[in-house]
Amino acid sequence: MHPVIARRARLGLIISAVMLAGCSNGWSGTAPRPSAPPATPPGTAAAPDLLPGMPPPLSPTDVYAATRELSPAVADQPTRVYVPNSESDTITVIDPDSFQVIDTFPSGGREPQHVVPAYDMQMLYANNDLPIGSGSLLPIDPRTGKAGDPIPVRDPYNMYFTPDGKYALVVAEADRSLDFYDPHSWAKLHDIAVPDCAGVNHMDFTADGRTALVSCEFSGRLAVVDIAGLRLLRMIDLPGGRSGMPQDVKLAPDGRTFCVADMMADGIYVFDAKTFDNTGFIATGAGAHGLYVTRDSKQMLITNRKEGSISVLDFATGQLASKWRIPGGGSPDMGNLSADGRVFWVSGRNNSEVYAIDIVEWKLLARIPVGRGAHGLTIWPQPGRYSTGHTGVMR
Secondary structure, three states: OOHHHHHHHHHOOOOOOOOOOHHHHOOOOOOOOOOOOOOOOOOOOOOOOOOOOOOOOOOOOOOOOOOOOOOHHHOOOOOEEEEEEOOOOEEEEEEOOOOEEEEEEEOOOEEEEEEEEOOOOOOEEEEEEEOOOOOEEEEEEOOOOEEOOOEEOOOEEEEEEOOOOOOEEEEEOOOOEEEEEOOOOOOEEEEEEOOOOOOEEEEEEOOOOOEEEEEEOOOOEEEEEEOOOOEEEEEEEOOOOOOOOEEEEEEOOOOOEEEEEEOOOOEEEEEEOOOOOEEEEEEOOOOEEEEEEOOOOOEEEEEEOOOOEEEEEEOOOOEEEEEEEOOOOOOEEEEEEOOOOOEEEEEEOOOOEEEEEEOOOOEEEEEEEOOOOEOEOEEEOOOOOOEOEOOOOEO
């Protein structure tokens, strides 16, 4: 048995049972919540017109239903935390059982931003986004933790994979472009210019995989992108105006809404996943930044970087269930949950450290010194059938 699965069996379920609704069913913060959709037999796709080649969702009401168990494809990969240190140009590797740093090596470029798992879960890639107009991906073998030779890629601030696995989607922030590469040869195949999207940053895909919602950090906007047709569909201004600073984007479990963190508005906006209309706002805390759905798909963690806290959104009520502050302060940014769902690993962007947080008992397990500018860390492996990228968004 994989050690993470064994640990999960000992720990048991981490969140009390509640009905799946809230932000995920289009809750607006002011209007009554609509009734639940009719029941659909298990295994039925959430949408009849999936992106060709995309694995059908396991559940019509939970796009994350496959993220409960580790795939046999990662059975030989030891659990490690990989931390890109943007200001030190290094990658730190942590053993999550001992909370000890076991390796640090050069990132192979300048300003590594995120460590991104490949679609097929067989490789990790550190994104080096400098110099502007250039950049590279550093491949890291998750079996050995060792790095290979850097792969030249233009301006990879962030990277995702289309849900059919056809493309590696490089978020070229400075170039205001979404670049589509062959994920094996790394030949560039397509690009979508997003000239009115300053600071193109994070994204997530609709349940059918055909459309992506993309944040524009420095222009207070969002881009709606047709993944199937490889084109920009429209731009959306945040309700707070161009002074907003949208960050992470996450599709709610039932696929009906997107949540978008805004560091300037100090909370998350909710958008309808079909019309892309704004349907509400939830205040979470100063510097709302990263969004992470819990392993049972009932809650979402929101990192509030400016105030050093984690907010917990309950999807059943559409309200915050709690807020927890890091003892002694901190700057929680990007990370992911352990495979058993109990420990939240997150970088301290402004503190050169990583936090391991027990989200059952809500206590700080470790504060681990790493390099300067710790950013988009991943704990790997993650449960799921395939990775859509970022720090390990799995489906």
